[in-house]
Amino acid sequence: MVRVSSREQQFTSDLLQGPTNSICEAQSGIQHSFRMESQTTLLARSCGMDLQSTYGVGFSSNTYSSASTIYTSLKESELRPGNWAIFPGGGGGVGIQGVQLAAAMGLRPVVVDTGEDKKKLALDLGAEEFVDFKESKDSVADVVKICDGIGAHGVFVTAPQSYPSAFGYLGMRASGKVRGACPLTG
Numbered sequence: 001m002v003r004v005s006s007r008e009q010q011f012t013s014d015l016l017q018g019p020t021n022s023i024c025e026a027q028s029g030i031q032h033s034f035r036m037e038s039q040t041t042l043l044a045r046s047c048g049m050d051l052q053s054t055y056g057v058g059f060s061s062n063t064y065s066s067a068s069t070i071y072t073s074l075k076e077s078e079l080r081p082g083n084w085a086i087f088p089g090g091g092g093g094v095g096i097q098g099v100q101l102a103a104a105m106g107l108r109p110v111v112v113d114t115g116e117d118k119k120k121l122a123l124d125l126g127a128e129e130f131v132d133f134k135e136s137k138d139s140v141a142d143v144v145k146i147c148d149g150i151g152a153h154g155v156f157v158t159a160p161q162s163y164p165s166a167f168g169y170l171g172m173r174a175s176g177k178v179r180g181a182c183p184l185t186g
Contacts, residue, residue: 107154109128
């Protein structure tokens with residue numbers, strides 16, 4: 001049960017009465033009906049996330065749309081608490097939202113990206129492990145090893161250039177799933 005202060009109740013009430021955006025069409029063609037602020041805010045609050053400290057002031061509809069997209073991808077994957085969730089490109093906007101949501105859902109997020117700043121951010125916001133693909137000789141093998149030597153239960157591609165290696169992260173895991181949370185690029 002999440003305890004909500006009277007200030008948060010008023011904030012949520014104000015958001016629920018705010019402008020509604022009936023259709024948000026992502027470049028991949030996925031459509032989500034959502035209320036501009038309220039759906040993602042309530043979702044994040046229900047997962048125990050503090051949006052104010054995480055995202056700061058001044059939300060944009062893109063933030064809500066991307067959070068809604070990665071949340072839908074996580075929920076539809078039907079992964080269970082304790083399952084490994086890999087985020088290639090997880091140090092960026094959509095990926096880091098996915099990492100936070102996955103951690104709040106009890107999944108075990110692993111980020112594959114590069115750079116000390118992204119590593120720190122990912123680990124601070126819920127990733128169990130970070131694999132730097134520029135420093136690793138074989139990032140796919142490193143991820144499979146982290147995931148009990150079998151492979152990931154789910155891979156959530158948040159960077160288009162990661163699609164070619166996405167299936168490799170599944171290793172030998174039966175029923176592993178690859179979900180795209182970003183558009184394919186030509």
